[in-house]
Amino acid sequence: MILAFCHxxxxxxxxxxxxxxxxxxxxxxxxxxxxxxxxxxxTEHHHSIADVIAKxxxxxxxxxxxxxxxxxxxxxxLSPLLKTNGFFGIMEDGTLSIFNGKPDADNEVIQSFFQxxxxxxxxxxxxxxxxxxxxxxxxxxxxxxxxxxxxxADEFK
Numbered sequence: 001m002i003l004a005f006c007h008x009x010x011x012x013x014x015x016x017x018x019x020x021x022x023x024x025x026x027x028x029x030x031x032x033x034x035x036x037x038x039x040x041x042x043t044e045h046h047h048s049i050a051d052v053i054a055k056x057x058x059x060x061x062x063x064x065x066x067x068x069x070x071x072x073x074x075x076x077x078l079s080p081l082l083k084t085n086g087f088f089g090i091m092e093d094g095t096l097s098i099f100n101g102k103p104d105a106d107n108e109v110i111q112s113f114f115q116x117x118x119x120x121x122x123x124x125x126x127x128x129x130x131x132x133x134x135x136x137x138x139x140x141x142x143x144x145x146x147x148x149x150x151x152x153a154d155e156f157k
Contacts, residue, residue: 056071082135
């Protein structure tokens, strides 16, 4: 009798097959080289949690409770914020920092590194830092840090 009902009403069979599907909130957390963390929230339909975990096999599960799974991935690159708005500069106390925009008192510091001995710094390097050196990519980021390490205050070496 049931078979006949499904035969004449195929939509009843389809609805019944999807009845076991559930949803889970998936949070994809990306951790960038510069320490910036971004999160993307998705809703995934699944038949089992194992299906969802398999879908994100390149990610690490950092938390799973009830209807939420948090995945994390280390990104071997700079964050989009740093690439777009980041400028190396120097704070008043001589700390090499990255600012959100050109270095000045109005722009927030995104990341700080080490204190520079201003007396060791050539005048053109000091001027570069006052004007701001744009963070273009990972290679540029690492080169600027390595260049200015030579000028770091002795206690930070």
